Amino acid sequence: MRIHKLPDVLINQIAAGEVVERPFSVVKELVENALDAGAAKVEIELEEGGIRLIRVRDDGDGIAPEELPVAVQRHATSKIASLDDLEQVATLGFRGEALPSIASVSRFAIRSRRPEAEHGAALAIDGGRLGAVLPEAHPKGSTVEVRDLFYNVPARRKFLKAERTELNHIDDWLGSLALAKPAVELRVRHNGKAYKHYKPVDADARHLERVAQVLGEGFAGQCLPVAAEHQGMVLRGWVGLPTAARSSADQQYFFVNGRAVRDKTVAHAVRQAYADVLYHGRHPAFVLFLDIDPLRVDVNVHPAKHEVRFRDGRSVHDFIYRSLHRLLADTRAGAAPEALPSPVMPSPSAYPLAYAAPQTRMALPVQENLAHYRSLYAEPAEAAPAAAAQPMPEPPTDGSPPLGFALAQLHGVFILAENDAGLVLVDMHAAHERITYEQLKAAQGDGGIRSQPLLVPVSVPLSESEASASESLAEPLRELGFEVVRSGPQSVSVRAVPSLLADVDARQLFLDVLSEFREFGASRRLQEAQNELLSTMACHGSVRANRRLSLPEMNALLRAMEATERSGQCNHGRPTWVQLSRSELDRLFMRGR
Template identity: 35%
Template structure:
């Protein structure tokens, strides 16, 4: 062991407070929505009866929260910006009995270290208010002010002194979506408090305080845009260990996105894939495939049995009996659905689980009757989150010649002759230089790894396997094509080329229709409106009014016009974390929404047309997410299967 060298002393030092605060801010305030959540929680903990939120530029320019709560005196107003400053904890044992929303004392210090903050507060009975200004973590001014009882805190120019973090903020539409989600969750969990949201001088929501047994239903209906009257099923159950109350909407109100699922633990909004799966399993076959239920459920658990501090933003939760809580939620929701007349007599897990759903646990046991909920409850294991290993595809260099239309999406697949002498369908974008089989590949083109497909063979046949795969012999063995992945690639490149050229074909609607969008979808629509119009959507989106749709892309099946826009926006939101450009995201969303589903039957001529178009793509070997569209089994490999050595 070496003897320490005195010259190396002093390498380990305590971080300066300003640097420590900025590091803490990276944990607590990752985006404007995190700051908004912390400020609203403080307002609610202060006992306010009304909360007003004012935003500018999706929170990057201004986040202001005003409440009429208890307020603070001059000393507490300054102390609230200190590290680990809290009014919620005095001793370690207090952690076991926490019922407030904030408690760690990091929020104001972290926010103030990366923004310009002004706090104005006044207690009832004080002659005047006090105003505190903090700039980048430095206290600049403390002075008396004129203000009503309560607190107003304004956060300006978030991350102004951390440009790298500001550069990582998403588009205004995406950041506004997260802000609205934080606002909605807190407004829903406190229906007896009035909430107002104003963004860029436009009032988005004004939710009056509501009291009485229907308060939650009224608030949920308002946040969902109306239409929930008579479609909400009450959920309620209590045991000595935990209790739950809330509402679930009938299956007819299900949506393709997960944006209307609210789960609260001891009044705090949390996210849990396992408990979401418990609710889905309770619905069983009642819930249409690929649809998600609307619900607002409140779990009350002894604080000693739950940890909400497993994540810096306190949105994740861990129970000391995850299995028991899973089965409790599933059993209670299933029983309440049955009592409402929506229950099923068969096992709900018989329903096929969609690709976006987490897999059910293999250790699942049937839930006990409601009378048995008092004791220990066996349960399934926590469902793991899925990863995403997708890669970015290359931009297309050409446009497929034929137009293949999907029965489940953009139009119905046209009947085609069974022979190879097909009449080409006019392309969406005319290109006289492109033929039925791309000339750049030649009459017998090599698609890699000794896989050769003879393009001159007009009688080539493709066999369909289980409505999912297309099989055909090639010179080196057997070609297997995933028909949905292939169709997604074709539609993706066509959408990109259409938006790039602006030469879309739109069908005018005899009866234009209007669409009511949520504030988040409205902001998202404004971001991609130009590209939607380039795809063939003709629409008007005047401020404060429903979106008017006058035309849709020519490939959209008549009767499907209303669903396509809603589904497209939902798919676009799901892709937002993949770091795609807006145009790539929209093209991928259009392809995913419109491609043929597994199980779609294809005749020989339709299958051949699909493969011809696939090999006309710039990248025929992968779908937009990077998954393979085809594979090859060589003759040698097949021989080994029959004659193993």
Template identity: 40%
Template sequence: MQAAADRASIQTLPPLLVDQIAAGEVVERPSSVVKELLENAVDAGATRIVIDAEEGGGALVRVSDDGGGIPADQLGLALSPHATSKLRDADGLAAIATLGFRGEALASIASVARVRVVSRPPGEELAAAIEQAGGPPGPVAPLAAPAGTTVEVRDLFFNVPARRRFLRAAPTEYGRIAATVQQSAMTHPRVGFRLTHNGRVTLELPAGQDPWERGVAILGRDLDDALLRLDRDEPGWKGASPMRVLALLGRPEIGRASSKFQHFSVNGRPVRDRQLVHALKEAYRGLMPADRQPVAAVHLTLDPAAVDVNVHPTKAEVRFRDAGAAHSLIRAACRERLLAEDLTPALHPRTAGGSGPNRPRSAAQGFELREPSPSRASFDYAATRDELDRLADAPAGQRGAAGAGGPAVAGPPRKVVQFSDSFLVTEDAEGLLVIDQHALHERVMFEKLWKRILGEGKPLEKQRLLVPVTVTADAGRQALLDDLAPLLESLALELEPMGPRTLAVQAFPTLLKSRGVAVGPFVEGLLDAAENGDLAGPADAGGRVTEAALAAVLDMMSCKAAVKAGDRLSGPELDELLRLRDEVERSSSCPHGRPTTLRLTWNELRHRFGR
């Protein structure tokens, strides 16, 4: 305890110190200065913005725009804290339509750097300039300058050495500036941008682009073919406000190792938001391996009152009034767009070897030969087919022909040949198809099971076990059962505690049983996954199975039940597998996101043979 006499007395902090402390929240590094100045330029209606940086922005950041400018008599106010032309009252705060609203950015920057603002509203003859460097603002001086505003920020943190020490080497800081400019440019395609570093032009984007042109210009022209366009107006859904989703979605095969190539914006504000990243990732579920991240630019426009931007000092996060609905809506819109496309990756020589930063990832890299199974798994095809037919939801007439006598193949019969007991080779109108039999069968099963449980709300068909199978499970595992109940029910799995360390499996899904999947190991695998948190939130608050948990278990199920590499298939079995392929959408990748099919196009073959 401090003696009363030693105790420092409570004092109000001097205003400059208050500003510097506040600045810490907004201005962390040169790129934060760039972000604030870009926002101001956009808010001012600029059509062209020039950003110059020197030494990673630590020495100089200068942003010039051709927007509405600041009248000379308001220049001093622009630099004072809590002074803004963008917000008047609390009602305004509930529905913010400008990027800035706190009236704090310029004041914060001016408390930790040497700032000079030169501005001329288009209607004025003369511009005016003001300077401030960690003290009160200087006098306003008239001068000649083009219409618009230039803000120059030199020697960031010159008066806060503790902060300056946290800055990284110039190239790193410059990298962040470039990323900030790209984000802003992505979000404002009509505005022209030019960025220079140490006098060298590093980015030049013309004014008047549309979101697609701008997206391609930023993500890389070489990716143009691999970017799908989405523009969708979502009416209000489950009480959520209407939303426009405008996006460029990279084909799964150009997925990257990091989510750096994702741009999101909400009402013209670039945001980095975990929910949005998650919704996008979910849209690609099963279409790309879990360790790859989609390449995408997603722009959302909705009623400003439906989203709160005042959550984070740098406004990088947003809060949707109905986060759940927004998440589903974005996921569904993106997913539908992806599924509308034939996502079969082309076997293309240009992509086959490349793994450089701008090269699309080779589809072939994800296409690996599995170890052949030691003995041919018992493959009772007829039983499986009947089971799958029961699971499928196609109209009865369409599937009546698929009786025991043989599969019905839609359209003219195709040649199909199995190689290495693992791969099927066949053709379609566009080229030669090489199919991974296990991956395809797994995909088909997954889809059918998914449709049945989620689409139709029906649990799987259940087979009671004559003799229950026991599985060891300590108290911790037994405690998981309550949480897992809705999931187990839809999977047709009945587990009951049988003594303190044992669970009895009383019923098992017919499909797995008919495919000879061992009960004990499967249930143990499921409990392991639940214990590791891989089935996080197996049910939602309403006791419904969550999609993530269901997808994880159906992955396991379809992998176990599918034909293996090494299984020799008969002619009718091959035809049947192809029929199922046609039936199931998006069969071009397995539930783990590996491709099921590669296509060597006729064009490619002609080209290769010099024809």
């Protein structure tokens, strides 16, 4: 067969295979063109999920009549003129393939008027066949009409999904666009009825209102604001609280210079930042905007512009990770209640119980002024004779700490405390587990976890392979505070344990740590899993269910929570505390009705 040049119509249809996947792709390209033209209002009209009709009308700068035929030619664009322009693209569209590709697989028409022109002009294309440019009345801006998508490519048309599915794809993308362009008004009609309306808001003062429109009030009320800058990079937006994590990654939006993208570097950085505070299988919600020099990012790596490539991915990764890691670390229990929404308790069935029977003393210093507590709570022996005559003591007039003062313990599991806002419920095991975990991490970061020799070494029977593994792992174990020597073919002797965990069951603690060492291996993977080892150790050192705590011990735990990073969640991402306000308590008892 002789080599021959493909006709333009076929070239455009081949290009359409890359650019036009479904109706959503058409909407994306047309709306992005409208925004690049300076539109402040975009109206989208759809029929049958966009399969029968897509009409996009904008109030942008429009196109001159003599430029309409050029606009529907391949690689024709007003957005780049040189290689330098391509390397620092700041517009949403730039490849010059969208209009000719769309026009080649649909019945296409475009109408437009420049602001200074007396009237507009129209151009129709049917399956790639160009019509004549005709004068036509039209307001400032452009209207692009796409009918019967893929009518001349039946193989592609039969792969389109049901009307509702195609509409959902468009809806999802429009939500992403609404987040990126809060000052732009977006109206959508479907099958002749109003479907969606994103009202314009001020990008600085009221951006969160647009976020609430897209992600819902639940996210807006359970998120933390992000504002960070480093070496010319600016990160802003919102991340959801760990306790508001979701079962799927459906509320994760990331924008680079205003362009919505998917990027593995970013996804990994966010996942690492949340590693210590998310329950297994849960996904964080976030809306993040990264502003970076266009020269440092390549947006021309995907035909549909879904992906980007950072020229220095490591610095971007570290910047995002450090910014979010620090922000989440500062979410101490009870911190800034006026700015930080209280955690919401998930469904009880969402988390398995993790309480063990053995119990030792609680290794927390008592930091409260006992005289102050005696003024609030009399000792039982003193209280009995005076109970009938004296009222309950009033709370301090100078305000209480964020988590308040302990009142009692419930079922040996929860601490009840009173603060200025109302009632605080604390899961004592989850809270102490986080505190111990953070202490272990801090100790390791300060040069290694200190060991405490055991008065009587503990002999641990093992299989021969486990005993050999313990011998080969002697140094990594020493870094975690263990001193272990082999005492026989199938046994080892534990002579020292981490000082922070000196009162736990040394045998069981060692067996659990050895099991994780053998699973992860004493290698780079072990380094990445180090926090999991420390979490296992922390779980052993935490107070268990049915342990009765005194009021000073309970208050010591509350004060330690307030001072500990990430104390709003345990090591497994479960919430450690819940706030019930006075108004919520009033509603429970129908007070004031």
